[in-house]
Amino acid sequence: MGAGHTSHGVGSGPGLPDPSLAPLYLLVFIGGVVYAALLWRQRQLGREWPLGRSLMFALGILLVAYGLSPALMAAGHADLRVHMTQHMLLGMFAPLALVLGQPLTLLLRSLPVSAARRLTGLLHAAPLRWLMHPLVALTLNVGGMYLLYLTPLYAAMLESGWLHLLAHFHIIAAGFLYSSVVAGVDPSPLRAPFAWRLGTLLAGAALHAVLGKLMFAGLYPRGTGQAPEVIEAAARRMYYWGDLAEALLACMLFWSWLKARDRERIKAQRQAAAAL
Template sequence: MHAGHGMGTPSGPGADLPLLLPWGLLLAAAMLYGGLATRQVRAGRGWPAARSIWFALGSLLLAVAFSPALTELAHADVRAHMAQHLLTGMFAPLALALAWPLTLLLRNLPVQLARRLMGWLHAPPLRLLTSPVTALLLNVGGLSLLYLTPLYALMLHRPLVHGLVQFHVFAAGLLYTVVVAGIEPVVARAPFALRVAVLLLGTAAHATLAKLLYAGWWPHGTGNPPGQLQQAAKLMYSWGDLAEMLLAVLVFWGWYVRRGRAQARARGSAGQNRAVTSPGR
């Protein structure tokens, strides 16, 4: 890594293996998703190509974010770190949420195992974990811990800490996106008003963190000049707003689709009732 941040530069034939590990995991996930989608199509149950395309896009964004070049640069330049954050915690989760990976997995499992897994997903501990408020705390709370404490400076000197932070940013971002969007049917869906309220709070908190970075108050001990911090803050503010706006589109689109289906069912039920009660000829 960059000596300017005290990480040292690993050497030897296996020095790049830790940097390439995320790519290996992404490749394995892509092969699994592709295999399960193909199995659905061959079984005649079908799987929309659009979902596979969204998964490919999300995987591509993560591949860029976890590339060795960007990972190395992120230790020396807070702007590169912010690009990683936006890709792993906001834009890639948006694409992956539209891929419905959990639904695809459940559709490929044996019926009894799928029902058991659904029971676990709706058990009280996991329902608490997947509530919008918990997702908000894990997502924005994790970012606040990263930027408003010495954790960010520690991450620059500890590759293991850096890897754990990256994993948390991605996992918390994906959980937040899936829970707030509420579009994957197998996930317990919170009330629409609660999800909108959490989205607004998350957007405000993310923008506030960006303003604190722009003011140069945090993070401490990074060695980044004020100009770099301000540019990173601008990235966080502007591109973060775009990601939040896209998430809002998902939230309201899902609400609109479900509302339309409910109205169609209501019209169908009303039509059947009229047919039953009308006098025969």
């Protein structure tokens, strides 16, 4: 590790891909290819798809690719400050962009009607309904951060390839789930009421700030050989960058709420016109 500690548990040297993260690299590649294929499908069907959504999804994929790039992975493995930058990119900013790409809506629009109905039925299954509850999404996202940084898990991750893979997969997946559930950009009958999502966002912001302060005051994570000033800088980075990400997520939440309210008003006007 950079500040007086060298770890050889994972990684393959600067500039070379980390073999332990190969499944994650493949998953990101497949996600980008599938989204591009669905865009092509929309074009074949003669349907419009907002360019802004495509650009946001592409931005999300690029942020994930940069966060997992070999140079940044090597630097993050050696320096907690760089790792924290990775965490913010992979777990907060990239998921925001991916969610704004509305991949679920694009998928449902691209499938045949029968297949779209079957997929919608699967989305209503009990496990997914439980997973998309705001409190579950909050626990998986913010609770995962507490587990990673306030326990020996972070130090163990530096020495284990499979823990390295699992931790980075969880950071991305939990961040995407949390952003999806709170922002509610994709129309979904599973979306929680606005008050629930706003309360979850406020709780998440508070818990995130508390974690940054605990890391700063207690010099967490421990057992990594990082100098105190490095840990303090990483904690500050989490604290302030987290505030920015939460503010952007709040903007998404209120934007989606206004759009939903407009849709309801238009629907009510059409129903009134039909009744007349």
